[in-house]
Amino acid sequence: MARSINQVGVIGLGKVGELVAGLLNDAGFKVSGYDTQPHPGLRFETEQLDVSDGEVLRDALRGLDAVVSCLPYDRNIEVAEAAAAVGCHYFDLTEDVPTTQRVIELAGQTPGVAFVPQCGLAPGLIGIVGASLAKGFEEIRSIELKVGALPQNPTGLLGYAFNWSAEGVVNEYLNDCEVLRSGRRQMVPAMTEKERVFIGGIELEAALTSGGLGTMCPTYEGHVQRLDYKTLRYPGHFRQMHFLFDELGLRDHREEVGRMLVKAKPPVNDDIVYIHAAVEGVKDGQPFRENYVKGYLPIEIDGRMWRAISWTTASSAVAVVELVADGVLPHEGFLRQEDICLEDLHATHAGRRFAEYGRISA
Template sequence: MKNVLVVGLGKVGSLVGILLNKRFSVTGFDRQKPVYELPFPVVSGDVTDEAAIRQTLGAFDAVVSCLPYNLNLPIARAAHELGVHYFDLTEDVPTTTAIREMAKTSRSVMAPQCGLAPGLIGIVGADLAKRFTQLRDIELRVGALPRYPNGLLGYSFTWSPAGVINEYLNDCEVIANGVGKMVPALDGIEVINIEGQEFEAFSTSGGLGTMCETFAGQVDTLNYKTIRYPGHAKLMRFLLYELILKNKRELAEQILTEAKPPVQEDVVYVYAVVEGWKDGVLEREEFYRAYHPRQIDGQHWRAISWTTAGSVAAVVELVADGLLPQQGFLKQEEIPFDAFLETRNGQFFRREKAQIEL
C-alpha cells in the first residue's frame, strides 16, 4: 500500500490525511476547499458523483472515507469494483450491512466502523475479553464532550450532527440475559461517576459494530452506551419525539448546529468493563482513558478529531503491514490492541501523558 485517497476533508478528514501522509503518498478529494493548508495535493470533485470517484480511485491502493454516514456507499462500491482497500468511520448499521455484503466478493479489505464507537472501543473490549476463560458481561462506554459545558444540554457538536442524530434515533443491538435483541436509543439511562464527576450514559445505535454476532452465546450481557452530562437524554427525547423533529432530521441538525457549535476544549472518555471467570474465579477487568486536545505538527486538534483520525489511521497501517487480513470484511474486534498501539498513530492512545510528535 503506497497511494491513499482521503475523501472528505473536514476536520477529521484533514487530520487523517496529515497523519497518513507521514508514511503514504496521500491525495485528498473534496468538493470544497479545505479549511486548513494541507501538506498533500487535493483533487476537487463532487463526492456524490460515483463516476468521478471511480475514475479518481483507480490510481490508488486504498481509500479512507471521512464523509457523513449517508455518503459512504458510493465510495465503497467504487473501491469494491476496483479492488481498492476501503476504510470509513460510519456508525450507521444499514451502511455497514451493505458494505459487508460487498465484502463477500471483495479482492481487497472492506473496513467500515474504524472510528471510536464503533472502532476503538470494540478493539479495547475484545482485548479485555481475551483475558478470561469464561465471559459474563461486556459493557462499553464512550463520550465526546465539551470539557467546560454550559446550557442544559451540556453538549457541543464537535462531531457530525447528522451522525449524532442518526445514532439517537435508530434502535440499538444488545445482548441481554444471553439473548440478542434490539432496544430503543436514548433508553437504559444509568449514572456513571468518573473521577468525582457525575455523568449519564444511555443506549445509542451502532457503537458495538459486529460484536453481538461475535460474542453470541458467550455472554449474558453486551451493550454500548454513550456518555453525556446529566439531563442530556431527556432533552433530546423532548426535541426528537415530543417536537417530532425525528421526522425532520435536516431541521434538527440545523437547530442543534447553530445552538451548540464546536468548542476547542473537549474531552473524549473511553471506558470498558468486562466481567467473567479466570480459571473458575470471578473477576473484573476495566479500561479507562480521558483523551484531551493535543498539538500535532504545531496545530491544535480537538480530542474528538485526533482520536477518530488516529484510530482509522492505525488500522490502515496494520493492513499495510500485513498484520490484518488483506481482503474481505474486517471486524474491529478482530484487531489486536497490542499491535494497534505499536503503530505510528496507535501510539497516541498509550497511557503516557507526554505528547508524541509524529
C-alpha cells in the same frame, strides 16, 4: 517486509479527514486528498472531487492502493462500491448499520480487497478495547462499552457541544439499538437503560445509543450474556433530548433538529473524549471485573492543536490502515474491529498516541 498499501486516498477533508490524511502522510504513505472544496497549502496533494459522479470517482481511485472515506455516513456506499469496482482497499468511519451491511456484501463479492468500515471511536476503538479485555477471560458474563465526546466546560441544560456530525448524533439517539440480552440479539429503543457513571470524580450519565457496537453482537452472540454500547453525557442531557423528540414531536424532523442543535450548541475546542470499557466474568478461575477508562484531551500535532474528537477518531482509523498495510491484519475480505488487538494498534505510528495520552489510567 514491504507494505501492501502505499498510495492512499482520503475523501472528505473536513475536521477529521484532513487529520486522517496528515497522519497517513506522517506514517509514510503517499497521500491524495479529495474534497468538493479546494484545500491549498496542505502537506499532501489535493483535488476537488464530487463523489456523486461515479465515473469520476472510479477514475480517482484507480492507481490507489486504498481509500479512507471521511464523508457523512450517507455517502460512504458510493465510495465503497467504487473501491470494489477498481480493486482498492476500503476504510471508513461510519456507525451506520445499513452502510456496513452493504460493505459486508461487497467484501464477499470482491476477492483480493480488504473492506474495513467502522474505524472511528464507536464503532471502532471502543470495540477494539472491549474485545482485547475480553480475551483474558475464561467466561464472559458482560461487556459494557461507553464513549462520550463532551465539552470540558459544559453550559446549559444540555451540557453539550456538537463537535461531531449532528446528523449522526440524532440518528444514534433515535434509531433502535442492537444489544445482547441473555446471550441473544435484541433490538431496544435508544436513550433507554440510563445509568450513573463516575470518571475521575466527574458524574456522567449513560444511555443506549445505536451503532456503537458495530458487528460485535453477531460475533459474541451465544458466548456473552450481556453486551451493550452506551453514550456518555453530563447529567440531565437525555431528559432534555426526550423532551425535544417526544414532547415536542420532532422525531420525524431529523434534519431540522440537527440544524437547530448545532446552532444552539456549536463546536468548542476545549473538548474531552471519555472511553469506558468493562468486562465481567471469570478470569484466572475467579469472578472478576476489568475496567479500561481513559480521558483524552486536545493535543498538538505538527504545530497545530487538534480537538480530542478529531485526533482520537483519525488516529484509530490510520492505525487500522497501518495494520493492514504491514500485514498484521488480512489483506482481503471484511475485517471486524473486534478482531484487532489493542497492543497491535498501540504499536502503530498513529495508534501510539492512545498509549501515550490519557488523563485517567486503566
